[in-house]
Amino acid sequence: MSPTARALTPQPEDRVLSIADHLTEAFPALIQGGMGVGVSGWRLARAVARTGQLGVVSGTALDVTLARRLQRGDPGGDLRRALACFPVPAIAERVLGRYFVPGGIAPGTPYRPVPRLGLRPSRARDELAVAANFAEVFLAKHGHDGPIGVNYLEKIQLATPAAVFGAMLAGVDYVLMGAGIPTEIPHLLDEFAAHRPAGITVAVAGADDARHTVGLDPGALLPAPTEPLRRPKLLAIVSSHVLAGYLARSPRTRPDGFVLETPVAGGHSAPPRGRLRLDEAGEPVYGPRDEADTGRVAALGLPFWLAGGYGTPDGLAGALAAGATGIQVGSAFALCRESGLDDELRRRLLRAAGAGTLEVRNDPRASPTGFPFKVANVPGTLSEPGVHERRPRLCDLGYLRSPYVKADGAIGYRCPAEPVDTYVRKGGSAEEAEGRQCLCNGLTAAIGLPQHRADGYREPALLTLGQDVTFLRDLPENHSAADVVHRILLGAPA
Known part of the structure; x- marks a missing residue:
């Protein structure tokens, strides 16, 4: 049923009446952001989709979150229920046989590792990624007819084909992709829909004209x-009308729509155009060149949503007036009851935001990707200098490693957040490594799945959030996902 029809027909209490005059037949007015590693999990996406809006699961590192939750005994049995519906039982059985621990591993026990991303083919790695993405989307879609999307980072190219195919097997409705330029994703979706082999180009430093690919x-x-x-449908997450126009120029690269994101949105954001300048707090300075022209995006003829500071009734009204189809909202959902954040950390963020003491810094150095990254300042997490300095520069996950050509012509992998001498030995620079954080382990710890080392060390969390939290003034304490949707679309609590 279309949003317009929903607005004209009596609905159950968990359905939201939409602003019928402004909604299209085909698209939702509200997209829930696909945040972090597991913050936008299947429970949150399902809660949003039950309101008729677009619920989105984060597709980042789903292989490791599935493996770790199975090692914790899969409380409630949801993952096992999803894997029981996987179309190839033998693959599901291999995943369960490798990672499922009845009753869960003992507290403080290191998790069993998952295969690292790489250019060399690995059936075990592909099977785990396909099964994990299938399970997350399957659970998000269960029990309702609302739309479900999955969010990926273009920067993590080595993971994309297997992850996308797994989500498609579960019937995902939308793929959203940011942190890069997803020029090859429309073709990838076309080929996978027809069950044909497909791949994408992987950026390899020092490869010159040689083309490297990863596929399935x-x-x-x-x-x-x-x-x-x-x-x-593919929605490209962009920060400028120039990039939107570049992607829309050709049927091969054209997405089905755009999410136009401002610098205040949580997680990664595009760096300012031109020479990087920092303010007194050490944050990137954005100017008029970084403001997207919504008129030019509208002229492309594709639907688009505005993101970053639009999560209020006025924000939605302003977006609609600018020609947008609707808005994408992240932080309000990241702090709701259905969020995948560790509950104690979520409540600490809520208390600090409510007291007006929460600081979210747009750190130009934290992310190994080179993109500015929002870091919420919370004591005991990696935002605290002492915690960051005590943390060994080690990563057992490696999602943000970049391939490069070694002196002997072989392919190696490096990350600016690894030990500085190691990174320099691989051809990187000490300056580039300065201040980098291990997002892989920090974001995984933020959802209650921290790695424990054999020496007793426990990975600390890294928290990210948007820089505008004024939306909390209009939401009830310990709000739900439905509260957020009702407040934005109706201007009133659920």
């Missing part, structure tokens, strides 16, 4: 298909 052959994992997969 659906036929190597699944029996002969009886019908095509449904092709999800």
Whole structure:
């Protein structure tokens, strides 16, 4: 049923009446952001989708979150229930056999590692990624008919094909992609929908004109298909009308719509255009060149949503007036009851935000990707200088490693957040490594899945949030996802 029809028909209490005069037949007015590692989990996405708006799961590192939750005994059995519906039982059985621990591992026990991303093919790695993305989307879609999307980072190219295919197997409705330029994703979706092998180009430092790719052959994992997969819509997350125009220029690169994000949105944001300048607090300075022209984006003829500081009724009204289809909202959902954040950390963020003491810094150095990254200042987390300085520069996950050509012509992998001497030995610079944080382990710890080292060390959390938290003034204490949707679309609590 379309949003317009929903607005004209009596609905159950968990459905939101939309602003019928402004909504389209095909698209939701509200997109829930796909945040962090597991913050936008299946419970949050399902809660939003039950209101008729677009619930989004984060597709980042789903292989490790599945593996760790299985090692914790899969309380409630949800993951096992999803894997029981995976179309190739043998693959699900191999994943369970490798990672599921009845009753869970003992507290303080290190998690069993998952295969690292790389250019060399690995069936075990592909099976885990496909199964994990299938399970997350399957659970998000269960029990309602609302739309579900999955959010990926273009920067993590090595993970993309297997992850996308797994989400498509579960019937995902939208794929959202930011932190890069997703020029090859429309074609990838087309090919996977037809069960044809497909891949994407991987950026390899020092490769010159040599092209490196990573891909997936659906036929190597699944029996002969009886019908095509449904092709999800692709929404490219961009920060400028220039990039939107670049992607829309050709059918091969054109997405089905855009999320136009401002610098105050949580997580990664695009660096300022031109020479980087920092303010007195050490944050990037954005100027008129960084303001997207919504008129030019509207002229492309594709739907678009505005994100970053729009999570209020007035924000939605302003977006609609600018020609947008709606808005994307992150932080309000990240702090709701269904969020995947560790509950104690979530409540600490809520208390600080409510007291007006929460600081969120747009750190130009924290992320190994080189993109500015929002870091919420919370004692005991990696935002605290002492905690960061005591942390060994080690990573057992490696999602943000970049491939490069070694002196002997072989492919190696490096990350600015690894030990500085190691990074320099691999051809990086000490200056580039300065101040970098391990987002892989920090964000995984933020959802209650920290790695424990054999020497007793426990990974601290890293918290990210948008810089505008004024939306909390209009939400009830310990609010739900439905509270957020009702407040924005109706201007009143649920």
